[in-house]
Amino acid sequence: MSIRQNPQPTRLPDFANLGVMLRSLLAVNLLALCAALARNTELTRLPQELVELAALVEPPLIASVVLLYMAGSRLARLPYGAALAIVAAACALVSVLFHALFNPPGLPLTGLPRAALWGAVAAAAILFYFDLRSRAFSPAVAEARLMALTARIRPHFLFNSLNAVLGVIRSDPRRAEQALEELSDLFRVLMGENKELVTLGEEFALCRQYLALEHLRLGERLRVDWDVDACPADAQVPPLMLQPLLENAVYHGIEPSPQPATVTIRAAREGEEIRIALSNPYHGENNNHAGNRMALENIRERLMLFYDLEARLETEAKGGVFHVAIRLPYRKGEKS
Amino acid sequence: MSESLRVFIVDDEAPARARMKALLADIAADLPNRLVGEAANGIEALERLATTPVDVALVDIRMPQMDGIELARHLAGAENAPAVVFTTAYDQYAVQAFELNAIDYLVKPVRAQRLAAALEKARRAAPPAREALARLAAEPRRHLSVAERGRILLVSVADILYLKAELKYVTARTREREHLLDESLTHLEQEFALRFVRVHRNCLVAREAIAGFERSAAEDGETHWSVLLAGLEERLPVSRRQWPTVKAAFAGEGRP
Numbered sequence: 106m107s108i109r110q111n112p113q114p115t116r117l118p119d120f121a122n123l124g125v126m127l128r129s130l131l132a133v134n135l136l137a138l139c140a141a142l143a144r145n146t147e148l149t150r151l152p153q154e155l156v157e158l159a160a161l162v163e164p165p166l167i168a169s170v171v172l173l174y175m176a177g178s179r180l181a182r183l184p185y186g187a188a189l190a191i192v193a194a195a196c197a198l199v200s201v202l203f204h205a206l207f208n209p210p211g212l213p214l215t216g217l218p219r220a221a222l223w224g225a226v227a228a229a230a231i232l233f234y235f236d237l238r239s240r241a242f243s244p245a246v247a248e249a250r251l252m253a254l255t256a257r258i259r260p261h262f263l264f265n266s267l268n269a270v271l272g273v274i275r276s277d278p279r280r281a282e283q284a285l286e287e288l289s290d291l292f293r294v295l296m297g298e299n300k301e302l303v304t305l306g307e308e309f310a311l312c313r314q315y316l317a318l319e320h321l322r323l324g325e326r327l328r329v330d331w332d333v334d335a336c337p338a339d340a341q342v343p344p345l346m347l348q349p350l351l352e353n354a355v356y357h358g359i360e361p362s363p364q365p366a367t368v369t370i371r372a373a374r375e376g377e378e379i380r381i382a383l384s385n386p387y388h389g390e391n392n393n394h395a396g397n398r399m400a401l402e403n404i405r406e407r408l409m410l411f412y413d414l415e416a417r418l419e420t421e422a423k424g425g426v427f428h429v430a431i432r433l434p435y436r437k438g439e440k441s
Numbered sequence: 442m443s444e445s446l447r448v449f450i451v452d453d454e455a456p457a458r459a460r461m462k463a464l465l466a467d468i469a470a471d472l473p474n475r476l477v478g479e480a481a482n483g484i485e486a487l488e489r490l491a492t493t494p495v496d497v498a499l500v501d502i503r504m505p506q507m508d509g510i511e512l513a514r515h516l517a518g519a520e521n522a523p524a525v526v527f528t529t530a531y532d533q534y535a536v537q538a539f540e541l542n543a544i545d546y547l548v549k550p551v552r553a554q555r556l557a558a559a560l561e562k563a564r565r566a567a568p569p570a571r572e573a574l575a576r577l578a579a580e581p582r583r584h585l586s587v588a589e590r591g592r593i594l595l596v597s598v599a600d601i602l603y604l605k606a607e608l609k610y611v612t613a614r615t616r617e618r619e620h621l622l623d624e625s626l627t628h629l630e631q632e633f634a635l636r637f638v639r640v641h642r643n644c645l646v647a648r649e650a651i652a653g654f655e656r657s658a659a660e661d662g663e664t665h666w667s668v669l670l671a672g673l674e675e676r677l678p679v680s681r682r683q684w685p686t687v688k689a690a691f692a693g694e695g696r697p
Contacts, residue, residue, distance in 0.1 A: 360505065
C-alpha cells in the first residue's frame with residue numbers, strides 16, 4: 106500500500122451538512138467577537154457593543170447560510186476558484202442588502218462598502234478554514250492511521266486463519282480452498298485505497314466472508330445473529346466500517362468465552378437515518394482493550410470525515426454485553 | 442517404543458490441533474513420538490494430565506477459561522511436570538517476554554522441522570522456572586494450585602476469603618475449607634493487589650469478603666479492630682499499622 110503523493114483537489118464544503126452550517130455560524134460569530142474586542146476601548150461597554158454587533162451580523166449571516174444551503178449542489182459543480190468568488194460575492198451582496206434594509210430612513214447610506222467587504226472577507230475566511238480542516242484530516246493523516254490500524258490488528262487474524270486453513274487442508278481440501286478464496290477477497294479490500302464510499306450491502310457481504318473464516322477456526326463457539334433485512338442495501342458507508350468492529354467482537358467477546366457466544370448485527374432505516382447496532386458478550390477487565398479503543402476511534406474519525414456531525418458512534422458496556430451503535434444519514438449510492 | 446516421546450496438545454481451536462497432529466505424524470520417522478491426549482483449555486488439560494504421564498505439552502497461549510501461561514504455572518508445581526512448549530499465532534507482547542526469559546515457543550503456522558527441534562530441545566531441558574513464568578503473565582492467575590496426594594487441585598481465586606501465612610505455608614480459606622499453598626504471601630499480595638487487602642503482617646483479606654469491622658478494648662486501654670467476614674464466624678485481627686489503609690480501602694468502596 107502506498108501513500109498517494111498528490112493531495113486531493115480543493116473542494117467546497119458540503120453546505121447542506123449540519124456540521125458545516127454550525128461551524129460557519131460559530132466561526133463568523135467568533136470573527137465578530139474579535140472585531141468587537143479590537144474596537145472596544147472601555148470594558149464596561151463591551152456587552153452593549155456585542156449586542157449591537159450581533160444585531161448587525163446575525164441576519165445576513167443566517168440568510169447567507171440558508172442561501173448556500175440551497176445553492177450548494179450547484180456550486181459544487183463549479184471549479185473551486187469560481188465557486189469561491191461566487192460565494193464571497195453572494196455573501197457581500199447579502200450583507201449589503203441587509204445593511205440597506207436596516208438603515209434608519211432619512212440617514213445617508215455610508216456603510217455600504219464596509220458591509221460588502223465584511224461579507225466577502227468572512228466568507229473567504231470560512232472557506233479557508235474548511236479547506237485547512239479537510240487537509241488536516243486527509244489524505245495522508247487519515248491514510249496513515251488506517252494503515253497503522255490494519256498493520257496492528259490483522260496479524261492475529263491472518264496467522265490464525267492461515268493456521269486453520271493448514272489444519273483442514275488434508276482432511277477437507279474443499280473447505281481449505283474456499284477459506285483461501287475468502288481470505289483473498291478480504292485482503293483485497295483491506296489493502297485497497299479505502300477512500301470512496303461503498304454500499305452497505307457490499308460491507309455486509311465482506312462481513313459475512315470474514316465471519317465464515319472465523320467460523321472455520323472457532324466452529325460452534327461462534328454464533329452470529331444477522332438482522333439487516335429492513336435496511337436498504339444501497340446506503341453509502343465508509344469501507345471497512347463494520348468488519349473491524351466484528352473483529353473486535355470476535356477477539357474480545359467470542360475467543361475468551363468458555364461457552365458458545367453470539368455476535369448480533371442489526372441494521373435498519375429510520376426516517377432519513379441508518380442505524381446499525383452490534384453487540385457481543387463482554388468479559389470485564391481480563392481483556393486488553395487498547396486495540397478495541399483504537400479501532401473504535403479510527404471508525405469514529407472516518408465517519409466524521411465522511412459525514413461530519415451527522416454521523417455518530419456510541420459504545421456501552423452493560424450487563425456483560427458490549428454494544429456499538431452507529432447512526433449515519435441515509436445517502437443512496439450512485440452506481441458508477 | 443519406550444523411547445518415543447509422549448506429547449500432549451492444548452489448543453482451543455480444533456483446526457490448530459488437527460494441524461499439530463498432522464505435523465507430529467510427519468516427523469515421527471525422525472523423532473519417534475506418540476500423541477497421548479489433547480485438551481481445549483488449561484482446566485481441561487490439568488484434569489487429563491493428572492492421570493496421563495506426558496513428556497512434552499504443546500500449549501497455546503490464548504485460550505478461554507485458563508490460558509497457556511497460567512496452565513504452565515500450575516504444571517510447574519506438579520511432580521513429574523511435563524516440559525512445556527508454547528505456541529502462538531501472533532502476540533508481540535508474549536513473544537518479547539519469551540525472548541527475555543529464554544523460554545522456547547513456536548509461532549503458528551509451525552513448520553515440521555521447527556517443531557521437531559523444539560521437541561528435541563524440550564526433552565532435554567528443564568521445565569521453565571516458576572519465577573520466569575510469573576514474569577510472563579500479563580494478568581493475575583484466576584486459580585491457585587494445591588498439590589494434594591500427587592494431584593493438582595485448583596482453587597478459584599474468586600472463592601478465597603482470606604490468605605494467612607503460617608510458619609512454612611500460606612493457608613487459603615474458602616467458604617468450605619482451607620488449602621495449603623506453597624507460595625509467599627508477599628508475592629500473592631503483589632499479584633492480587635486489586636482483590637486482597639493486607640490487614641495484618643500475616644494476613645490478606647478479599648475486599649469482597651469484608652462484611653464490617655468490630656471494635657474491642659484491650660486491657661491497655663487501646664482499641665483494637667477486627668474484620669467481620671461475610672459467611673464465616675471467624676474474625677481476623679487488624680494490626681494497628683494496617684488499620685488506616687484497611688479503613689480507607691473499605692470506605693473507598695462506598696459501603697457502610
